[in-house]
Amino acid sequence: AGCSGGGMAGCRRLSGAELREVLGPAEGLLFDCDGVLWAGERAVPGAPELLERLRRSGKTALFVSNNSRRSVAELERRFSRLGFRGVRAEHVFSSALCSALFLRQRLLGGGASGNGAGRVFVLGGEGLRGEVRGAGLRLAGEGEPAPGAAEPVRAVLVGYDDQFTFGKLAQACGYLRDPQCLLVATDPDPWHPLSDGQRTPGTGSLTAAVETASGRKALVVGKPNTYMFDCIVERFGVDPSRTLMVGDRLETDILFGKNCGLSTILTLTGVSRLEEAQAYMASDSAAAKDLVPNYYVDSIADLIPGLDE
Amino acid sequence: AALPGPAPADWAQAPLDPAVRAVLVGFDEHFSYAKLCQALRYLLRGGPGCLLVGTNRDHRLPLEGGAAIPGTGCLVKAVETAAQREAFIVGKPNRYMFDCVASEFDIDPARTIMVGDRLDTDILMGNSCGLTTLLTLTGVTTLDEVKGHQESDCPARQSLVPDYYVDSIADLLPALGD
Numbered sequence: 247a248g249c250s251g252g253g254m255a256g257c258r259r260l261s262g263a264e265l266r267e268v269l270g271p272a273e274g275l276l277f278d279c280d281g282v283l284w285a286g287e288r289a290v291p292g293a294p295e296l297l298e299r300l301r302r303s304g305k306t307a308l309f310v311s312n313n314s315r316r317s318v319a320e321l322e323r324r325f326s327r328l329g330f331r332g333v334r335a336e337h338v339f340s341s342a343l344c345s346a347l348f349l350r351q352r353l354l355g356g357g358a359s360g361n362g363a364g365r366v367f368v369l370g371g372e373g374l375r376g377e378v379r380g381a382g383l384r385l386a387g388e389g390e391p392a393p394g395a396a397e398p399v400r401a402v403l404v405g406y407d408d409q410f411t412f413g414k415l416a417q418a419c420g421y422l423r424d425p426q427c428l429l430v431a432t433d434p435d436p437w438h439p440l441s442d443g444q445r446t447p448g449t450g451s452l453t454a455a456v457e458t459a460s461g462r463k464a465l466v467v468g469k470p471n472t473y474m475f476d477c478i479v480e481r482f483g484v485d486p487s488r489t490l491m492v493g494d495r496l497e498t499d500i501l502f503g504k505n506c507g508l509s510t511i512l513t514l515t516g517v518s519r520l521e522e523a524q525a526y527m528a529s530d531s532a533a534a535k536d537l538v539p540n541y542y543v544d545s546i547a548d549l550i551p552g553l554d555e
Numbered sequence: 556a557a558l559p560g561p562a563p564a565d566w567a568q569a570p571l572d573p574a575v576r577a578v579l580v581g582f583d584e585h586f587s588y589a590k591l592c593q594a595l596r597y598l599l600r601g602g603p604g605c606l607l608v609g610t611n612r613d614h615r616l617p618l619e620g621g622a623a624i625p626g627t628g629c630l631v632k633a634v635e636t637a638a639q640r641e642a643f644i645v646g647k648p649n650r651y652m653f654d655c656v657a658s659e660f661d662i663d664p665a666r667t668i669m670v671g672d673r674l675d676t677d678i679l680m681g682n683s684c685g686l687t688t689l690l691t692l693t694g695v696t697t698l699d700e701v702k703g704h705q706e707s708d709c710p711a712r713q714s715l716v717p718d719y720y721v722d723s724i725a726d727l728l729p730a731l732g733d
Contacts, residue, residue, distance in 0.1 A: 408563050410588040415625050419615075423622075436636050437595065445599060446563045447591045447637035454632040458614050459625035 255504075257523050260511060260541035261548065268509070268541065269552035273488040274306035276478070276508070278469075279321075280313055281494035281516020282546060286441035289328040290515050292547025297330055299553045307337070308478060312468040312498055314342040314405035314432035314449060316373040317380070336481070341432040341468035342374045344477050345403055346381035348467050352428060353400055354382060364400030367421050369414055369452065374405040374432065386421070401428040404453045404464060408446075415455055422460040429460065433468030435498065439517055469493075470501035492546060496523055496537045504536045512539035513546050566592050577606035580634055580642065582616075582627045591633055598638045607638065611646030613676065617695055647671075648679035653686075670724060672696055674704065674715040682714050690717040691724050 260268060277283060283293045300307050309321075316324070318335040325333040353363040367386040368375050375385060386399045399421040407414070421427050435448035453464050467473050478484060486507040493499020494516025500523075503510035512523060520542060526534040543549060566589055578594045598605050613626035631642050645651050656662060664685035671677020672694020681688035690696060698720065704712040721727065 408588045410591075412584045412586040412625065412630075415586075415629060419623070419625055436639055440564060440567050442567070444567045445595060445637075446567065447588065447595055447633070451591065451633045451637035452588075454636040455625070455629040458629040458632045459623075461614065 254527070254535040255510065255538045255540040257512075257520075257527055257538050258541055260543050261551075265549070265552035268490070269305075269549065271488065272305060272490050274308060274482075274484050275300065275490045275492055276308050276310050276484075276503075277546070278493035278495070278499045278516075279309055279311040280438070282492060282513050283309075283325075283330065284328050285439075285515065287328070289330070290545055290547065292545065292550065294329045294331065296546050296550050297333070299550055301332060303553045305553075306482065306484070307333075308482065308484070309333070309338045310469065310474050310478065310502075311339070312341045312433035312435055312449075313438075314340065314345065314374050314468075315371055316340065316342065317376045318343050320373055339474050339477055340377075341474065342370075342377040342405065344474045345374070345405070345430060345432045345467045346377040346383065347477055348465075348473060349378065349383055349401055349403065349428075349430060350381040364398050366401045366403055367399050367418060368403045368405065369407045369410060369418060369456075370403065370405030370432070371407065371409070374403070378403065398424070399427060401430055402456065403430050403432070404449060404456055405432040406449050407452060410452050415459060418456050419459045422456075422462055429456065429462045429464045431464040431466045431468075433498075434466050434470075435468075435495075469498040470505055472502070472505050475502070475506040492549075494518060496526065496539070500539045501537055503539075510539040510541070511549075512542040513544075514542060515545045563588070563592055567596065569593075571596060571600060576601060576604065577608060578634065579608045579610070580627065580631045581610040583630060586630050586633075591637060594634050595637045598634075598640070607634065607640060607642045609634075609642040609644045609646075611676075612644055613646075647673075647676035648683060650680060650684050653680060653684045657684075674700065674717070678717045679715055681717075688717040688719070690720040691722075692720060693723045 283290060297307050318338045318340055321338045321340060322333060322335040349366055363383065365384045365386045366378055368378055378385060402418045402421050422429055431453040432449050434450045434453070436450040437445040437448045440446055457464055489508050490511055491499060491503030491508040492511045492513060494513050496512065496518045500510045500512060512518060514520060523538055523542065526537045575597050578597050598607055609631035610627055612628035612631060614628045615623035615626050617623045635642055667686050668689050669677060669681030669686040670689045670691060671681070672691050674696055678688045678690060690701065692698065701716060701720070704715045707713070
């Protein structure tokens, strides 16, 4: 596989002989989902075929997404509906699932039973709430009387919440007055693209409000932080030096790949433009260099020729 | 106007008012994700031609007993993060409001005292504008906090230190002859 470690990535178009040299030795690929496999309700043309060809080549395909709206069960159905075959929930690592696993570790990991672990106040939709319950945790209700009356709230989890309100923000702050109460965010994304080119606010903007009100910094589970990779390694034991990260967002996917020691491929069907990667490459800042991908492709369909027929 | 449908993808189809050229973020106990969406849409549509203004950056509004409700600063931060741009802040400690007062009332900073209870808004603004600053202890700030800033090496913290303090503004009465 390509180089990871010292030196700046080269942002080279991946094709031809080099494509075969990079894909050949790779044992697995991690894919972001939105903007990589699909855009809205449309699969990226050729993406289902790529996954099928990877399977036939004996290479593992796993999925790592900052999107905290859906449970992995819903994502499995989505893969199928959009024409991707053979993707099971266990292959999918969403920030919703990984946040639930993180909270399970921190609240239940010490051997505390379900009753002693405390509850989680979730700012998010039913997909996220379901993953937290699925991890064996109990949720704080909304609009409750004074805190402390029932089992204490031991964590506030900020996810994508299109029903976010000032009232919920105030309630979260009430719980966070207890310094033992964790503040966790599913992902740092400031916005997400909509299919018509507009943008919708992301978890990052809601987390900023909660951090400002509470005076606390959130623990962020999603990319570019590496916790989701730890979850992947624990379940599938991947070797970073034989694994490629494929994503569309420089500040999350590519930096995540860098942080986890993976070679990175930027696909241009999503958020980031090639000019942005080139600007980071030309920048003097050390932090900017970490956002430069090793390779780029116009779409992940361009990877197909790198696989044996 | 009512939102067309339950989801953000629907809200993004609601017509935008063509005359809007500024988004103003103030204290809004009815703040919601839907409003945040609309703010983002106006800012993206207008680019630099649409102003982003915040009334102030206060993190918290204290209530009795040590509780607090989120301040306007939280809502400003949410909009700034989604739009990836910085708001122009009108309120203290920025000097805009002092400039308004000074121009209306012909104030000489060298002969004016700023009285307040918050170091990072009232006192900082007063110090930045060349006023004499007076801290009153009937509000959020304790003398220990002031001492902490005074003893620090950091110039930013030094600018939070008032010239004087009183336990309450009633302590000013004896100085006013009758």
